[in-house]
Amino acid sequence: MVLAQLGGSISRALQQMSNATIIDEKVLNECLNEITRALLQSDVQFKLVRDMQTNIKNIINLDDLAAGHNKRRIIQQAIFNELCKMLDPGKPSFTPKKGKTSVIMFVGLQGSGKTTTCTKYAYYHQKKGWKPALVCADTFRAGAFDQLKQNATKAKIPFYGSYTESDPVKIAVDGVDTFKKDNHDLIIVDTSGRHKQEASLFEEMRQVAEATNPDLVVFVMDSSIGQAAFDQAQAFKQSVSVGSVIVTKMDGHAKGGGALSAVAATKSPVIFIGTGEHMDEFEVFDVKPFVSRLLGMGDWSGFMDKIQEVVPMDQQPELLQKLSEGNFTLRIMYEQFQNLLKMGPIGQVFSMLPGFSQELMPQGREKESQAKIKRYMTMMDSMTNEELDSTNPKLMNESRIMRIARGSGRQVRDVMEMLEEYKRLAKIWSKMKGLKIPKKGDMSALSRNMNAQHMSKVLPPQMLKQIGGMGGLQSLMKQMGNMGSAKDMMGMFGGGDK
Numbered sequence: 001m002v003l004a005q006l007g008g009s010i011s012r013a014l015q016q017m018s019n020a021t022i023i024d025e026k027v028l029n030e031c032l033n034e035i036t037r038a039l040l041q042s043d044v045q046f047k048l049v050r051d052m053q054t055n056i057k058n059i060i061n062l063d064d065l066a067a068g069h070n071k072r073r074i075i076q077q078a079i080f081n082e083l084c085k086m087l088d089p090g091k092p093s094f095t096p097k098k099g100k101t102s103v104i105m106f107v108g109l110q111g112s113g114k115t116t117t118c119t120k121y122a123y124y125h126q127k128k129g130w131k132p133a134l135v136c137a138d139t140f141r142a143g144a145f146d147q148l149k150q151n152a153t154k155a156k157i158p159f160y161g162s163y164t165e166s167d168p169v170k171i172a173v174d175g176v177d178t179f180k181k182d183n184h185d186l187i188i189v190d191t192s193g194r195h196k197q198e199a200s201l202f203e204e205m206r207q208v209a210e211a212t213n214p215d216l217v218v219f220v221m222d223s224s225i226g227q228a229a230f231d232q233a234q235a236f237k238q239s240v241s242v243g244s245v246i247v248t249k250m251d252g253h254a255k256g257g258g259a260l261s262a263v264a265a266t267k268s269p270v271i272f273i274g275t276g277e278h279m280d281e282f283e284v285f286d287v288k289p290f291v292s293r294l295l296g297m298g299d300w301s302g303f304m305d306k307i308q309e310v311v312p313m314d315q316q317p318e319l320l321q322k323l324s325e326g327n328f329t330l331r332i333m334y335e336q337f338q339n340l341l342k343m344g345p346i347g348q349v350f351s352m353l354p355g356f357s358q359e360l361m362p363q364g365r366e367k368e369s370q371a372k373i374k375r376y377m378t379m380m381d382s383m384t385n386e387e388l389d390s391t392n393p394k395l396m397n398e399s400r401i402m403r404i405a406r407g408s409g410r411q412v413r414d415v416m417e418m419l420e421e422y423k424r425l426a427k428i429w430s431k432m433k434g435l436k437i438p439k440k441g442d443m444s445a446l447s448r449n450m451n452a453q454h455m456s457k458v459l460p461p462q463m464l465k466q467i468g469g470m471g472g473l474q475s476l477m478k479q480m481g482n483m484g485s486a487k488d489m490m491g492m493f494g495g496g497d498k
């Protein structure tokens, strides 16, 4: 993840500081200098970093620290707050309302991912029941209309553009009018980009904005632009009234500090981030969970949201009931794997868990885990209903195993490995037997029933250690409050390390 390195460096600086026996001004300064260096190396603008350092120093009271309060937490909290402040301009962006027409204009340099992001934004809303439409007012880049058309067709989103008209203002106005008449509630206007900031680009943007009067102007920025981010974002803001920012390519290896700077420059919040080339690799951006993940503090709510998103509500109570009875079948494992794959890259999901920054979950491992799950699922596709629904471990005899191996084109030892994995998970789940399942699958009620004891039994030891043992887990559960369901935890094991 972009900024992962920054998160790792900050965590290390904090760790070093809390190892010191006495925290005096010198130790605190060393820690802050280390953090400053990390921020600068990640391309956060110098002035922002300096201000942040001053603010932290003003907030932290060394006497408090000396009195033996949890130093690491106090300082971590101060850094958390400052990073949040940097990313949160304090005023929310315009939010379109379903059923009421809004015009959203996208601006950004060429190659920033603007056209892709327009479609992602439309697709995201379409899935939630909106009626979006796309207007291609980019007449500068040959092929821009074709690209938008192709994306829109794939997502089944109406689009408007022209191969012959060269005036972007005219296209924008005609497109917006057409879709307003058709009662579309989200009209998205993609504008031209240029390789660099130029007067002609800004003039064109101004004219399109004046003619279409958008409710929101979204500035699209590539996360890898580095120190140039602040000036670029400011230049756009000075030409049109940018209301929010979308940062793209957050899946890459960029340092990403520019994104923090862009928010400061435009005084506009980041509303979404792009995490890949595909249409659904697009996430709502929330400051607190993001910073929490960055500092390796975890993001339970994001983790839970992801799971709630992919497991249909009506399946939840039934599944929970089965699990509480200890009936963990191969079919349940299959369904959980399906859910897990839907959640996206496993590392991304793991990075939402406390202590599991991307550094601890290297990229290579993710692909490996995902390939393993897919392999297991192919073998399970060759199983009969009886085998999938059975809770009798003796059922899987040699001849059945050989048949499954043949049917899926795998080796017998692969099938054995998959069955071992099933046994491992079934064992974990047997410990959850008897967990009180609330009626109607009320997740929050379930989480109240689940205590740290339950959790400690099912967490992989390495993870429990990361969290800080039983004590850490207890305080974490208290902090997180809404802990999510037993089934949710299951998702973690399927793709996790053994």
Ligand SMILES: Nc1nc2c(ncn2[C@@H]2O[C@H](COP(=O)(O)OP(=O)(O)OP(=O)(O)O)[C@@H](O)[C@H]2O)c(=O)[nH]1
Binding pocket: 108, 109, 110, 111, 112, 113, 114, 115, 116, 117, 138, 141, 144, 147, 192, 193, 194, 248, 249, 250, 251, 252, 273, 274, 275, 276, 277
């Ligand atoms: N990895 C990754 N690639 C992305 C993301 N968003 C866009 N891209 C890719 O970035 C490249 C440029 O995206 P476009 O949407 O064509 O860029 P643009 O800003 O519209 O360019 P112009 O229309 O010329 O202004 C394409 O190859 C996209 O697939 C993202 O979040 N992650």
